[in-house]
Amino acid sequence: MKKVLEGSHAVSEAVRLARVQVMSAYPITPQTHIVEALSEYCSNGAMNARFLCVESEHSAMAAVIGAASGGVRTFTATSSQGLALMHELLHWASAARLPIVMAEVNRALAPGWNIWMDQTDSLAQRDTGWIQLYCEDGQEVFDTTLQAFRLAEKVSLPVMVVLDAFFLSHTFEPVDVPDQDIVDGFLPPFLPRFELNTDNPFAIGQMAAPTIYMEMRHSIQKAMERVPGELDQVEQEFAATFNRRYGPMEAIHCDDAEVIMVVTGTAASTCRKVISDLRAINEQVGMLKLRMFRPFPTDLIRQVLGSAHKIAVIDRNFSFGVSGIFAQEVRAALCNYKGHPSVFGYIAGLGGRDVTPETLEEIYWKTKSTDKPDAESIWIGLNPYSSFQSRSNS
Amino acid sequence: MEDCQIMLQQKISDKDYMYPGHVACPGCGAAIAMRFALKALGEKTMMVIPACCWGVIAGPYPQTSLKVPILHTAFATAGATASGLRAALDMKEDTETTVVAWAGDGGTFDIGIQALSGAVERNEDFIYVCYDNEAYMNTGVQRSSATPFGSRTTTTPGKDWKRSRKKNITEILAAHRIPYAATASIAFPEDMIQKFNVAKQLKGGTRFLHVFASCPTGWRIPTEISVKIARLAVQTNVFPLYEIKNGIDYRLNYKGDRPVTDYLKVQGRFKHLTDDDIKQIQDMVDEDWELLRRKMENNLVT
Structure with a gap:
């Protein structure tokens, strides 16, 4: 019922x-x-x-x-x-x-x-x-x-x-x-x-x-x-x-995707809409929703992500001194895979900040327009005028 | 004080629920305590043991030194783990089995007191036993809040012997108004077994037993006087034997009359104490005794 x-x-x-x-x-x-x-x-x-x-x-x-x-x-x-x-x-x-x-x-x-x-x-x-x-x-x-x-x-x-x-x-x-x-x-x-x-x-x-x-x-x-x-x-x-099943992960439009966005939790719902809009304008984008994180589905990750050019992992988390944790795990899964794609790590939506369709679109376009990630982590939506930004160098 | 009496019973079961070959140190009071406790509790008992000497004495995988089931658990959790196990047995309608949390003074007075207080406030239906050897013996004799004033340990060494008093755990437990809280000593096995019998019968709430368990290794005493030292603690009123029902009904089981120096002088952990220090300890013991006596006299239950 x-x-x-x-x-x-x-x-x-x-x-x-x-x-x-x-x-x-x-x-x-x-x-x-x-x-x-x-x-x-x-x-x-x-x-x-x-x-x-x-x-x-x-x-x-x-x-x-x-x-x-x-x-x-x-x-x-x-x-x-x-x-x-x-x-x-x-x-x-x-x-x-x-x-x-x-x-x-x-x-x-x-x-x-x-x-x-x-x-x-x-x-x-x-x-x-x-x-x-x-x-x-x-x-x-x-x-x-x-x-x-x-x-x-x-x-x-x-x-x-x-x-x-x-x-x-x-x-x-x-x-x-x-x-x-x-x-x-x-x-x-x-x-x-x-x-x-x-x-x-x-x-x-x-x-x-x-x-x-x-x-x-x-x-x-x-x-x-x-x-x-x-x-x-x-x-x-x-x-x-x-009459319902989810699997350890769900891949959408990944077969022919040049950029695959890796998402978890409610951000996956937002991403579904973004993917659909981008496909409508003929962008070769896919989405991987990760449901099972432990054990980490390494083989499936390789199968689904291995043939793409670029992977954009959205992390609503951070491991200080390294990177987002999902990005870390995806990189580790792919590192021994011959000719593996570039993995872009995006940090977004920490501490309850919204991850909106615009956030995900920004991540997509940024990934598409860049050859290789210029940093281990790319922080999305930081306020440049925050007092913490000016203090961060000291 | 006239009704002060040690509990005696005629017969102690000759059945043992402990195997020989356990790995306790020679003269270990905690091993003696377990042996007598299980004689009273019997085979329908489940032991919950957090990190403590007994975590070792009980034996490494796949061995066990007890003939009852043991659930080993993390240091701070005896009260909570025992609560969960009791709840599982209740759901399985097993009302016969007694759940016993069996912890040292570290797991009771210090790191485990939060979980213990929580369980006791809920009046969980189990027996909680603290076998008190007055320091972290399993890790090499570091001070606990059960370490008495005057004692040297490896973290209160040399001139920095412990200058704060031992925490009064029995009164803390009684303040939760649980059905039964009592002290017991390995030197008074009839009294201890009788108290375990009382605790076993009083189902439906938390019963707390504070068992004085001497430690030759940590107290720097010869192994053969382990029980004698425990007896002297009672005879000098350093560790009075008494019971409290419902947090208000006090009953004293033994009245000591010997000076504390008899107890202190024979232990290496106190050998640095001067006559003035010993006098100070005698005053503290007298003060505690007077406090206990007043509680007895002002019993709300007659």
């Missing part, structure tokens, strides 16, 4: 229908609407679940680690500072092979305090062993959250479902919310690979000597390598029920 939902409630509806058993979270704008709805569901009986109102995000992740070790389906949600505070336990969750699902609302890190859209928070967690899926609209948020539980439980790794602050979390869109029995058909009850049991006592997460630690880490990578195939399987089953 179609409902008009904000992105946050696309998450909470999916979590309700996933029959999550234990949730824990600490409130942070713009994640709050997710956890408020879930608290309400626990209170009014819409969900048979426990919601632990803990005193920090660090404890929220610890609580779901404890619950998942007890063999139940778990969920948490956070953003920005909260995700940063969880960092230690993100490593713990993946290395303990716990299929925790987390909604992460992309928000800028302080200082200065900024509650708006920025991807640096989630991308800074790229090495923690979590699967990361970036969403474009409300329906995709709902669908990805449901898929995340299946995927996490298949490979015993945690999944982060990432959505843009406000542009997605607080924007209302029509979302198809199926009945419980249909969701149950897609997502069966959680069967833990292991769980704490007094009849069969063993230890989880204990000391690991140099003789075994490397093998443990290698097994996590082996699980990561299974993710593309398993996601494909999950999406096939999802499509059979719901």
